[in-house]
Amino acid sequence: MTSSPAAVGTASSAAGVAARRSAAPAGPRPPRRSTPSTQWAAVAFAAPLIVYLVVFYAYPLFRNIELSVHDYTIRAFVQGDAEFIGFEKYADVFASSAFPTALVNTALFTFVSIAFQYTIGLALAVFFQKSFRLSGVLRGMFLVPWLLPLIVSASTWSWMLNSDSGIINSVLQSFGIGQINWLTSPDFALTSVIIANIWLGIPFNLVILYSGLQNIPGELYEAASLDGATGWQQFWRITFPLLRPVSAITILLGLIYTLKVVDVIWIMTTGGPGNVSTTLAVWSYREAFGTGQPAFSPAAAVGNLLILIALVFGFVYLYLQRRQEES
Template sequence: MTIRSNKWIAWLFLTPVLVVMALLVFYPLVQGIIYSFTDMNQYNMGSKFAPPSWTFVGLDNYVDLFASFFKPDSVFRDVIVQTLVWTFVNVFFHFVIGLGLALLLNRNIKGRGIYRMLLMVPWAVPSFVSAFSWTWMYNQTYGLFNIILQKLGFSPIPWLGDSFWAMVSVIMVNVWVGVPFMMITLLGGLQSIPPSLYEAARVDGASPWSQFWNITLPLLRPVAATATVLGVIWTFNMFTIIFLVTRGGPVRSTEILVTYAYREAFLNWNFGMAATYGVVILSFLLAFTVLYRRLIKANSNEGVYY
């Protein structure tokens, strides 16, 4: 009887959270999935002056979208490739730089608390503030980067005017914003590793590299796996940085799926196709999460399931 009452108490405390999640997450999600099977646009969506007249079109949006993937000048294919490049490069640098900083901050160095605080600033500052600041520094004539390059005798770089440099520019901004999260997460994982393991390894004559490879990485794997999944999800859906810095340009060279879905909805007013892009994004992330978790489990030597 006591256990049952405790369960009801738990559900009682969870009810407000579940209600908020249902209203803010699940209801819009289901509604977006439904809209992806319609031809909704600005003319048939309805208003206070006219009732909605959109109709269900079944899988037509999905068929049209994936059929366009095989066209020679497919924008959808280019956007997918750019999204994958954007996500992989950002998460790679997030993890590598974050792990390096975490290893440094895990050592007993003077002023470690101050360094941690300073390295958390990019994450504490709102992303739109960082985007505007970096956009100013990318200015071809008056930007900080090109002024420094000209002082050193180099030609100015068209940071936001060239397709390649525009992608480099937004990646630099997102790496700046995302590294602190990865650093602090991995630092927490490092501090949970028992120091006695390293002491035993040093007694056995293990080198620092051997300790890192055989102790640090295996025991850090659960934390790293979770942080990587979160990093992929956030980077895949990073709308703010790209939209505020380049707006997907020049000539869609920095467009990713989430910004293109926004363009389809609020510039082309094709809500049905925009919802289809949203479902495709969700499918990509679900497939990656499931596959990544299975690979981590298969490669785990500790029998840990997460």
């Protein structure tokens, strides 16, 4: 069967086009231009997040800064004619006799709480890593402090540490130890709120660290066992190094949360006696709502200092994370 000249010409031209395409150098295709419809779709998906950030983060932060640089009394707050005073309230905060005590208490409350929360949470996570009977039930029981409302937990600790009728003093007296004024003594008030906060934060560390442990391959532990590594050596050479990224974010989140703890301290000691257990967060709350004469501007100034401290630790974490990725 013979082919027509037209068919032969069409076939040859198609073969030429294919040859030219195969001979052309392969390279990245030019990026597709986004059409207006896709751009509007992207804006629609991002709009709820942008609105959320503006309403619940950007505006409150702006409002807090605005409060701190104006002299807001109750009358000025209602009428909206507060006088601009610049950084005068910040200077008053730094010059206050309560500032050094609140700063030291904040540092002690934060770092002691985080150190014990992380250590105990990590120990429990490693303990629960090995499956055994009732493991799930026990893990669920450790989550109870995390699930309870903070006002309930703080009230429970206030009752247990009560000087006259608290269960802790009753147990101590059965061992011949005299009465301890946990919540009213200058020597024990800060220790009491730290103990309560440690108890509240252990479940969070347990959950996050336990999840991180599940991502460590079991083959590493099997190989280490065959090489004769003890359980302690496996922890220091395998578990702890591989858990470092999870530990970093756990400590950062715990630090940010602990810096702003108010309810536990306020319910248990209201920052007293005196300023013995007053932190920066409690001081800010007391200035704004804890007295009969709200001082919104000093409260906002102290709150902005807390935000600045949290930002510093956040940037330190990002810097260390970047160095770890580059190394």
